[in-house]
Amino acid sequence: MPSAQLFSRLWKQGTTWLVKPVRAFRFARSLLKEGGHSIETPFTYLDNRFLLRTIIGFGDIINFIPNPEQDWCNSNEAAEWRNCYQTHVELHFQKINEFLHAFEKQIVFWDHSLKGMIGLANLYPIYQAIVMKEWVLLFSPIASTVYLYFFGKITAQNLVYGLWQLAKRLLVIRRKITTKKP
Amino acid sequence: MSDFIKNLASDLLRLEINTIIKQNMSAEKMPSNKRVLLRKLADMYRDTLIEYGLVKSPNDPTITAEDAGKVLRWQFGGEFSFKELAFQAGRGIQIIEELMQKETDLAKLNTLNSRHKILQRISSQSSNIIGIFKLFRRDLAPDTLTQSNEHEDEKKQIYYIDKEHFNYLRYQRRELPISCVPFRSHQETALWNNDLDWGHINSAVELPFLPDMLSMIYKAYEIGTEQIVLQTVIQVEGDVTSYITPQYINMPEQIKEIIMGVHNRSIHTSTQLWSTLFTTIINLAGKSFNQIFGKK
Numbered sequence: 001m002p003s004a005q006l007f008s009r010l011w012k013q014g015t016t017w018l019v020k021p022v023r024a025f026r027f028a029r030s031l032l033k034e035g036g037h038s039i040e041t042p043f044t045y046l047d048n049r050f051l052l053r054t055i056i057g058f059g060d061i062i063n064f065i066p067n068p069e070q071d072w073c074n075s076n077e078a079a080e081w082r083n084c085y086q087t088h089v090e091l092h093f094q095k096i097n098e099f100l101h102a103f104e105k106q107i108v109f110w111d112h113s114l115k116g117m118i119g120l121a122n123l124y125p126i127y128q129a130i131v132m133k134e135w136v137l138l139f140s141p142i143a144s145t146v147y148l149y150f151f152g153k154i155t156a157q158n159l160v161y162g163l164w165q166l167a168k169r170l171l172v173i174r175r176k177i178t179t180k181k182p
Numbered sequence: 183m184s185d186f187i188k189n190l191a192s193d194l195l196r197l198e199i200n201t202i203i204k205q206n207m208s209a210e211k212m213p214s215n216k217r218v219l220l221r222k223l224a225d226m227y228r229d230t231l232i233e234y235g236l237v238k239s240p241n242d243p244t245i246t247a248e249d250a251g252k253v254l255r256w257q258f259g260g261e262f263s264f265k266e267l268a269f270q271a272g273r274g275i276q277i278i279e280e281l282m283q284k285e286t287d288l289a290k291l292n293t294l295n296s297r298h299k300i301l302q303r304i305s306s307q308s309s310n311i312i313g314i315f316k317l318f319r320r321d322l323a324p325d326t327l328t329q330s331n332e333h334e335d336e337k338k339q340i341y342y343i344d345k346e347h348f349n350y351l352r353y354q355r356r357e358l359p360i361s362c363v364p365f366r367s368h369q370e371t372a373l374w375n376n377d378l379d380w381g382h383i384n385s386a387v388e389l390p391f392l393p394d395m396l397s398m399i400y401k402a403y404e405i406g407t408e409q410i411v412l413q414t415v416i417q418v419e420g421d422v423t424s425y426i427t428p429q430y431i432n433m434p435e436q437i438k439e440i441i442m443g444v445h446n447r448s449i450h451t452s453t454q455l456w457s458t459l460f461t462t463i464i465n466l467a468g469k470s471f472n473q474i475f476g477k478k
Binding site: 057062065 | 195200201202432436437444450452455456
């Protein structure tokens with residue numbers, strides 16, 4: 001059914017979109033809660049449990065590794081143990097890379113969010129333009145969209161801010177004029 | 183929040199990669215109660231000082247009157263406990279420096295050197311934690327702050343002596359001086375402090391830790407008193423410094439290779455992360471962002 005398909009597609013797009021802020025939120029929460037995001041790779045060797053752990057924080061990375069030099073290793077077991085150790089190191093860094101990849105995706109999300117904020121900031125001049133019937137104020141959202149497209153978001157933000165201030169001043173002037181007694 | 187963003191941005195000016203060999207890797211998870219966390223951190227530091235032979239636990243039955251000044255009187259995780267730890271670690275640093283000057287055996291010198299570093303860590307982390315409690319006291323109990331604060335605290339100590347401890351009986355029998363008797367749980371300062379025993383910790387109110395304070399405490403807890411085997415510090419100006427410990431140098435070649443492999447891969451991945459974080463901060467803290475959301 002087309003409506004069911006549409007709903008399913010919408011649901012899928014919605015959940016995919018939601019995963020990004022949720023990931024970002026989880027990363028921020030673990031940074032605040034534990035001082036960094038911890039990635040762990042546990043493994044066992046001859047009934048002994050080991051753990052490779054990396055804490056990724058802002059500005060520092062701490063690796064906690066089990067001692068590769070084990071007393072209980074004889075010469076034959078040593079090579080096997082080192083192999084096992086190396087395999088899990090590989091696995092551990094694979095996890096870290098996956099995390100970083102996900103993190104980079106979050107950056108894209110934040111980037112889009114900033115653009116979204118410009119959109120939100122534009123709501124105010126649009127509202128003012130309608131309420132005050134100062135149609136010139138519509139120049140702000142239009143201009144910011146054009147600027148966003150051609151010159152990037154920082155310039156657009158500056159422009160929106162400038163026009164926002166202008167709109168506020170115009171509002172004050174208008175209020176002064178309308179409240180003046182004849 | 184603005185302080186947090188500022189600290190975060192300044193943290194990014196320097197990238198530090200540490201590789202630590204942790205013996206007890208199946209260790210329990212970090213406690214969620216911050217008071218418990220501080221208590222466990224203090225316990226960790228106390229155990230290390232005892233292991234180095236610098237201090238004695240008040241519960242040690244071999245304590246004699248000659249041990250006065252070496253007995254840890256605070257058994258908790260608050261300002262007074264960390265003050266005692268900072269003091270004893272400082273004393274330990276002096277003793278070790280004197281020993282290092284006399285020592286000629288390289289292996290023993292290396293051990294002394296690594297102990298010296300751990301003691302420096304205990305001293306600096308304890309001082310940081312004392313600073314946090316001082317801030318809490320200023321904000322939560324400013325009426326208890328006076329100019330002669332330190333002396334008043336010392337005078338009051340007599341009231342906080344643990345009269346149920348067996349050393350108190352020995353003190354009464356004149357076998358031990360008062361400086362060998364530990365202090366009891368300091369419930370009177372629970373509002374801003376954490377010198378509490380396990381029973382009082384659970385019923386005490388949460389302390390208002392800020393994110394950067396928590397980050398510091400968590401890191402101190404995670405690293406504990408483990409020795410950092412390899413450390414690389416990359417400054418935003420482009421300076422790269424690597425510290426290699428004698429412990430690493432004395433390892434067999436194959437083991438060194440494994441550890442260096444882990445460290446190198448960390449450097450690679452963390453520089454990647456660093457650049458991503460930098461881009462984010464620049465994007466988020468751009469001039470216009472400040473104009474829109476910060477200034478008026």
